Amino acid sequence: MDCRVVVEAAVPVYDVETPDEAVRIAISKTGEMLNPDLNYVEIDMAERACPHCGEGLDSAFIAADESLVALELEMTVFNVERDEHAARIARKEIGQRLENIPLEVLEIEELDADGEPIDSEDASEVGDASEADDEDLTAERDDAPASAENAASDDGESDDVLPEFEELIED
Incomplete structure (x- = not known):
């Protein structure tokens, strides 16, 4: 079975003034660390929400010209036995290239033969x-x-x- 795995990464960025600048630099920095080995990983800014009120938050938190940016990294894992196996492979492959960056599996979707998500x-x-x-x-x-x-x-x-x-x- 094939699965699409979405992993959240907390990427530190230094010497930034705005959240938009922090996100652009974080995406660029992450792309440099993943390429050329993992050029098939899609990088996007994560959507964050307040845990108490549900209000949307910026994916970048800035303090003292330093930022922590939440990014979503999406990759497809082929020929896995189960969903947990796909999550371990994705975390290992991405984690080896993103040293000292914490990762958390957000979503695992099983894919059909055409690469489309199976409704579950x-x-x-x-x-x-x-x-x-x-x-x-x-x-x-x-x-x-x-x-x-x-x-x-x-x-x-x-x-x-x-x-x-x-x-x-x-x-």
């Missing part, structure tokens, strides 16, 4: 599922070192020595 009432649930899946992966990663430390302490070895260096210390 579960579209909002998919985003929630990918976020829950990301939290599960983080929890698994956090648990892994703890279990490795427990295994080392069960063997009678010290906790402050890394397993791959034990052989060097013994030699």
Whole structure:
């Protein structure tokens, strides 16, 4: 199955005076980081809304001539097993090129053979599922070192020595 994945990126921009200037520079900066490897990723400014009143906000926040710009990056991922798989691939591919820029999956749409979105009432649930899946992966990663430390302490070895260096210390 093929999916279209939309990821939100928070891009910092320096020495700007207006929100429009910040958005233009952020799009240009992001395009430079993604090209030529990911020239198929579409870049657009994100639509932001106040969480309390729902009023529309600028996609750029400016303070002291510095700005944080919300951009939407859209890419199509081919031959994936499920929606969460598509989200992981998109985050990995985009995240490798946008160093130190936080990313969040906003939307995942399953595509038909013609590349058109398949109508699904579960579209909002998919985003929630990918976020829950990301939290599960983080929890698994956090648990892994703890279990490795427990295994080392069960063997009678010290906790402050890394397993791959034990052989060097013994030699």
